[in-house]
Amino acid sequence: MGGEVKLDRWGYQVNTSSDDCISAINSYYQQVLSYGRERSVILEASAHDPNCVLANILTAQFLCSSNPSRAPPHLEAAKAKLQQATAYEKAVFDAVSCLISPDRDDDVAYELLSKFLKDFPRDLVSLKKAQVLCFYMGQPDLSLDIVQQVLPKNEEEDYIYGMLAFPLLELGRMEDAAKAAKKGFEINKEDCWAQHGLCHVLQYECCFKEAVDFMEEHSKSWSSLSSFMYTHNWWHVALCYLEGNAPMRKVLEVYDHCIWKELERSDAVLAEVYLNALGLLLRVYVRGEIDIFGDRLKILAARLTDQAVWYLEWHFAVLVIWALGSTGAFDNGEELLKGLKSRISKMGRKKKQKMQRGMLLAEALYEYGKGNYNEALELLGPDFDANNCKTIGASDEQLDVFNEVWYVMMLNTGQATKAIEVLEERIKKREGASFMWRLLERGYSMLGRPEATTVAEKAKYLEAAYFK
Structure with a gap:
């Protein structure tokens, strides 16, 4: 040297x-x-x-x-x-x-970064890169290991606690995630990743109004964020309005003025905006409310015929293929499916195995978009759980819409008994989400079961509980 x-x-x-x-x-x-x-x-x-x-x-x-x-x-x-x-x-x-x-081997890359951070534990950007790698590997356990490895050398550092909170969220350790996110927020009130972690916890606990109030209060600090993070934080806000049964115009306002409007900025990264826009529109679509959004889905789908954006990441591709299927852009949909299959065929054995679920999810979402529910259900299988699809590069919160798609398709195809079984288990984990109760009510009604009345009352109570 x-x-x-x-x-x-x-x-x-x-x-x-x-x-x-x-x-x-x-x-x-x-x-x-x-x-x-x-x-x-x-x-x-x-x-x-x-x-x-x-x-x-x-x-x-x-x-x-x-x-x-x-x-x-x-x-x-x-x-x-x-x-x-x-x-x-x-x-x-x-x-x-x-x-x-x-031709990166993810496991080799992780081991290399882990060793690097043993030698240079204060390099938080390399820690962030390691966590991003773990995210796409679908392994929050490794992400937690690596942040805990460097934490003793960074205990009062900016940004470290937001990075600790995220894998804790993904592992379902909500109490620990809340503590970490709060500590990060105390160190730096403008740490958007710590804000994001706190929002995740509040959302999971069905404290929808508290989540919205917290995020909207701190949204003034978001103007310098990347297109992804800016629109992703607003996606969370819109989701809280949606799950808390606020008037649909509130969801629409966030879509128009905080997500879609980002496209007007000269340095906007289009695909990052589309990702969050699609994620929100699919939630609205599953709830049967897409008509309130007028032709917004068609306008977005028309922009998705640009093949340059299709393969940026798997989660995005799955949402794109649903949008193409649901708006009748079948030529493009078939082309995207073919392209995804081609990419899978070129992967190494280990990676190919990991991405197989992602491929099935993409095919199922395409069929769902086209209204072919039986075909979509067959692709997903009888024991589907979207959390097993983390390797597409999506958080539990982003993946959850695919579970909702599965529940709705089971009900749409008359599989009420199976849907009830799954929904009852789901509600035990998160009792405050009114949409789950409405789906359960529908299942009970299909079978003529008397519990439908009680469940409907519970849904009605929750629908009025958050945004009065």
């Missing part, structure tokens, strides 16, 4: 003589941790010092998702100067190279 060495935000050594380069790297760290919309600031780092290994490898990773054709020169530039790099930079290079490899 030769040349001048400077310290980054974590106190780790970086081989560069440029203060501007280090400043841009630190700004990038802040953008990643805060879900900011200015992550492209990393491009300035490699411009200030084209020989800096850390600047180039982080630039390459950023470009892999935003502009892939521009990534290779930065990867090569980092590789060319590796001998002059610090131990920290070399470790980041190895970890990122593995993460952006087209």
Whole structure:
């Protein structure tokens, strides 16, 4: 290693003589941790010092998702100067190279990041990358392990407790998740990931008005968030209005003024907005309320014929294929299904096995959109549980709509006995959701069971309980 060495935000050594380069790297760290919309600031780092290994490898990773054709020169530039790099930079290079490899083995990448964080535990951006990897592996247990591994070295750090809260949420440890999110919020009131964690807990506990009040109060701090995080937080707000049986115009207002309106911003990332818009519209559709949304689903579906956005991530593809099926865009729907199958066929054995459920879910949602409920149910099978589909890259809250689709299709095809059995178990875990009680009432009514009256009263009570 030769040349001048400077310290980054974590106190780790970086081989560069440029203060501007280090400043841009630190700004990038802040953008990643805060879900900011200015992550492209990393491009300035490699411009200030084209020989800096850390600047180039982080630039390459950023470009892999935003502009892939521009990534290779930065990867090569980092590789060319590796001998002059610090131990920290070399470790980041190895970890990122593995993460952006087209034939990445997720388990190998996780082990590499776990070892990296043992050596460099203060690097919270690498922790965030490890957690994102775990999210797409569908393994919140590993995500929790890795954040707990570095926690002793970061106990008073900004952002760490939001990162602790999320895997706890996904593991159903709501009390622990609430404590972690509250601690993160106390350290930084504008930590959107801690806010998001608290909203998840309130939503799960059916404290819908409290969740809405909390999120709307802090929404002033969201304008600098990425398109995904901005519209995702508003998706949560809309969902709370929907589940709490607020007037449907409240849900519509959030869709129009807080989700769809994001598309007017010049730096909006379209697919990130579409993801949250689709997630909300499917919830509305399942509840039989889509007509209130006029032609909004058709307008969105018309934008989804652009194949460039189809394969960005599996969760998005599943929602897209439902929208195409439900709006009659069958040629595009078939093309997307074919494309997903082609991608699965090229995966390694281990990855292919993991993604099989995601493929079946996509096929089932396409049939559901077309109104072919029997075919969709056959694809999902008699013991479907959307939580087993985490590898599509979705949280429990995002996946739950697919359970709702399953319940409704069972009732639509006369499978009331099975639907009742599943719904009764579901209600035991979360008693305050009126929609579940309405579905249960429907099941009892189909079989002429007297419990339908009591269940209807319970549903009516809950529908009036949250937003008076």
